[in-house]
Structure formats: C-alpha cells, structure tokens
Amino acid sequence: MTSNHDSFFDLEPSWEGVLKEALQAPYFAQLCAFLKQERQGSTPIYPAQECVFEAFKKTPFDQVKVVILGQDPYHGPGQAHGLSFSVPRGVNPPPSLRNIFKELNSDLKIATPSHGCLDVWAEQGVFLLNALLTVRQNVPLSHQKKGWEHFTDAVVKKLIQSKQPIVFLLWGQYAQNKCLQFGADGAHHLILTATHPSPFSAYRGFLGCQHFSQTNAFLEKNRSKPIDWCL
DSSP: OOSSSTTSSOOOHHHHHHTHHHHTSHHHHHHHHHHHHHHTSSSOEESOGGGTTHHHHHSOGGGOOEEEEESSOOOSTTTOOSSTTOOOTTSOOOHHHHHHHHHHHHHHOOOOOSSOOOHHHHTTTEEEEESSOOEETTBTTTTTTSSHHHHHHHHHHHHHHOSSOOEEEEESHHHHHHHHTTTGGGSSSEEEEEOOSSTTTGGGTTTTOOHHHHHHHHHHHTTOOOOOOOO
C-alpha cells in the first residue's frame, strides 16, 4: 500500500486507487496504530492480519456487481476470514448463514452446501463487506468507533458513485442505515432490504424475500452476467 503508514495493510490496487483519500486521512493512521497495539496483546484479533482485506482482494472495485453488508466479523476461533457472513471450509456455518442457505433453497432451489465458504460468490462480483473489519476474540463489536466505520462509509460512498449498476442487499437495520444515508436509493442501483437473517429476525421478512432471484434478474436486465449462487 502506498500510503503514509507503511504496509500494515495490503489493499487490492483498484480499491487503493479509489480510497486514496480515506487511506491518507488522520483517522486511518490512528486506526492502524490501534490495531498494531491490539495485535500485540494477549487476546486474539480476528480475522488474521492477512485476511482483513480479503473481500477487497477477491472483488476488485470495477468488478463489484452485488454488495452484501455485514456489521462485525465472527468473533469465535477460526470463523472470520474477511468475507461477511462467510466462514472457512471445515467450519460449521453459523445460524445467520444457515438461514441465507434456506432462502437460497426456497428462492432458487439451490441445495444447501456442505460448507459455509462464500469465496466463490466474491470471485463473481459479490462484495462481502463488514462495516467493522476486525474484532477481539469473544467480544462482539469490540473494534467499533475506532475508525473502521469511517473507512467503510468511504467504501460505500464510492460504490454508490459507481456508474455500473450494483445490487445492494441490505439485511437488517444497521446495513440499511449505513447505505441509505448516502442516497443509494436514488441512484441507478437496485436496493433490496429485508430483516437480518439472524434466527431472531429472519422469520420477519428475510425468509421469503427472494433477493437472490431479484438480483440476477436485475443483472441480466443490465446486460451483466448473473451470479451462480451454488457453492
């Protein structure tokens, strides 16, 4: 990363270009200093350093077709690997992800996969972004208000400004508030909202939302290759 705070983060080149201003802002240097200190402590920080920007590596800026916005990385050992809602192969899918698979089956008759790794989606243009990109083990939201929110706000703004039509899948009030504050609903993108896929709320609007089929219909209408949601 060509910035004023060494190579603590390795950001994919197309993203580094569009986020240049954010990367040079004072808050980002402060965030880097905070994270360096956290990594030196006795409590593990997730995901691993090399996976913090995994979503950006897998889905370059000019290849984003769909955005799925989460809030916080998984905070259990071995779960978080830099893609929202995703877990590495060999790790049991958490409840929210299992509900995502339920909706996929209901909407597109896609069989429930044997794993919870969504990297195949990311490589097709599904940008799996968390609002916070790091967390302490077993302490959800422990890295909030340290600078990540400002950074991912900048990311969302750049996506909304993109000339390429993008589908924003905003599940839950947090994701909706974060994106809609920038006027995404008035742009040329498709904004789909539902409750969060968590077991506490999925039955109130997520299950049955048919967001996956609506996403592909929009992409095809805009002459873009639909997502193969099979894993």
